[in-house]
Amino acid sequence: MKGLFPQYDYSGSIDHAETWKTAMFVFDTNALLNLYRYRERTREELLEALEKLSDRIWIPHHVALEFQRNRLTVIAAQGRRFSEIRKVIDKAKSDLTNSINNLQLKKRHTLIDPEPLIIGFETLTADFLQELDTLQQNQQTLNTPDPIKNRVEEIFDGRVGPAFSSQDELERHNKAADLRYKSKIPPGYMDKEKDRNEPDDFFHNGLIYKKKYGDYILWSQILAYSAERKPQKLIFITDDAKEDWWNLVELDGPKTIGPRAELIEEALRVGNLDTFLMYRPEGFLKFAKEFLAAEVSDDTLREVRDVSLENKKNKSIMYDSSDPKSSIYLAVASWILDTYNMLEDRSGECPDFIANDGDKNHGFIVQIIRRTSSNEITRAIEKAIHASSISTLDTITVVFIVETAMEAQQIQEFIVSKKIITSQNNLLINISQVTSKRGSPFLAPYLYCNYNDIPLF
Incomplete structure (x- = not known):
């Protein structure tokens, strides 16, 4: 041999x-x-x-x-990182200021003075942003030599x-x-x-x-x-x-x-x-x-x-079509790409997908509903709220995958019943069924709307 x-x-x-x-x-x-x-x-x-x-x-x-x-x-993707990091810094500054203001330290604890922290953070971020501007000036752009x-x-x-x-x-x-x-x-x-x-x-x-x-x-x-x-x-x-x-x-x-x-x-x-x-x-x-x-x-x-x-x-979204769950994710990815030019498959991370329309990032969480369960619905929405709070996503959509129109109605009625209360204005809900279109998995939405504006059937 x-x-x-x-x-x-x-x-x-x-x-x-x-x-x-x-x-x-x-x-x-x-x-x-x-x-x-x-x-x-x-x-x-x-x-x-x-x-x-x-x-x-x-x-x-x-x-x-x-x-x-x-x-x-590739050049465009690298350029977007600069705007993304600026959003992170702006959010951090806003969160710090708002959180300290909410403590009402001047009224409740006069010994604690947060001003040095706020001023120091402002100085730190200003220096970083100035360095970021210098780096961006040296970054390759789309229409320059x-x-x-x-x-x-x-x-x-x-x-x-x-x-x-x-x-x-x-x-x-x-x-x-x-x-x-x-x-x-x-x-x-x-x-x-x-x-x-x-x-x-x-x-x-x-x-x-x-x-x-x-x-x-x-x-x-x-x-x-x-x-x-x-x-x-x-x-x-x-x-x-x-x-x-x-x-x-x-x-x-x-x-x-x-x-x-x-x-x-x-x-x-x-x-x-x-x-x-x-x-x-x-x-x-x-x-x-x-x-x-x-x-x-x-x-x-x-x-x-x-x-x-x-x-x-960030590899391309590839799934084994013999796996029912993979077919579902492929259908969701295809549906997202009908609207957005760029899509990142997060391979099981939260959110499952991040799409980009040029200057905004949009997250998508896929929740497969086998039997209508209030716990599954609640967990999926809580996951979306948490992902939104710790990221720079402009919107986040929970995509509920159901088998029948009756299950779609049950999910919608549960959300409207105010068993879940949230003030997330950037949270969207999609309730869909995956069907076949020319032999390929296809997402057929029953409902797609803002979380706070879900109507009754």
């Missing part, structure tokens, strides 16, 4: 130092877009590491295309693979991807539901692409490059953490062992490689420090790791 199944060997026997001497380095879109998420020093250290490998780097055409298409979205884009284009000048020559060629890849996804052959099958949440097609240079096939397309372009150029050794750097790229083994939580065995086998068989490795950005920088003598600080490694973890939290 020895040597028959190299794709299943995760013993760490590969000589990374020897591989780094001759390997080609290929980068995924997410690894390049992270440059907009890093601080200046981290970004510069990563770019310098790329420049040290300038004669041995390459990206598929689809990676270059997705980088150009998605960079403005983009030095990061220019630098990436210079580094990969002449090192981008060819584009598809025709729609027929692209369609052949789409059909191959579809067959692979049905059999869960990696990579990309975790993106098979992508078109259910948002428009899947986009148009570029006369061709119509489907976003859900992006991972397979870039993988096929890597294999074609390897088979033609015969680099023997190839290292792929991606910040995608999904199971259709990595071998995840359950051991007190999912543990990443290495790339999927199917990918290794295909890289060796189709790409004619003798060595195929995959790194996350942190791993790439660790080895760059060791084998290239690249300047990589511990702070940089920490930030790269933190950004990767944040990206994993």
